Amino acid sequence: MPDEEDIPTSGTGEFLTAEASGETVGSGSTLRRYKVQVEDGAGVDPEEAAAEIEGILADPRGWTTDGVNSFQLVSGDSYDFEVKIATADTVDTICGQYGLDTHGEVNCAVGDQVMVNLKRWLTGSPQFDGPLHEYRALIINHEVGHRIGHGHETCPGEGMPAPAMMQQIDGLKGCVANAWPxxxxxxxxxxxxxP
Structure with a gap:
């Protein structure tokens, strides 16, 4: 895991699209096609990121379990949303265009974009004590959850799993860190x- 000071905070603003596509995952009637893009110079391989994100969205603990949504990784022009891994400054700029303040730290879902802060992707969060892959799953499940219509939730009770739609980076409020819906x-x- 890189030291935070070694992670670039700004980049070119140009994105590389993962040249990858996959089968539909889930049996829901609402198919959502997505692309994975990485900011040029971020140091993250787009195809590796796409494979990890595809696995997260295919996991049986993920959003396909709702029976409504299914997902397909694509690389062409026809898509429903983009997952973009970007430097903090680029995330702040894009999220800020929609009135959100990500203050160099957090992710957002705006328009047809899921913006993933590079620092969070590479280092996780101090509030999340699980492995890095699990935190990446939380990022994707939380922000894609917004894309498919879910709002924020909070801790249901002491010692219970934190909802994936909880802003866990702001504290667990007695819940246990959890990446899955x-x-x-x-x-x-x-x-x-x-609210």
């Missing part, structure tokens, strides 16, 4: 809605 038995891990 559903548990292994297909139960939605929910919490009270946050």
């Amino acid at each position: 559903y548990d292994e038995n297909g139960n939605y891990l929910s919490g009270p809605s946050v």
Whole structure:
């Protein structure tokens, strides 16, 4: 894992699209095609990132369990949203165009873009004590959750799994860090809605 001071905070603003495509995952009738892009100079391989994100969206604990949504990784012009891994300054700029302040630290979902802060992708979060891949799953599940219509939720109770739609980077409020919308038995891990 790189030291935070070695991670670039600004980049070219140009994106490289992963030359990758996959099969549809999930059986939901709402198919959402997505591209994966990485900011040029970020030091992240677009195809490797795309493979990891595809695996997250295909996981049985993910959003396909709702029976509504299915996903397909594409690299062409026809898509529903883009997952973009970018430097903090680029994330701040793009999210800021929609009135969101990501203050160099967090991710956002705006328009047809899921913006992933490079620092979060490479180092995780101090609030999340699981492995880095699990934190990446939380990023993708949380922001894609917004894309498909879910709002923020908060901790449902002491010692319970934090909802994927909880802003866990702001503190767990007694919950246990969790990356997934559903548990292994297909139960939605929910919490009270946050305005």
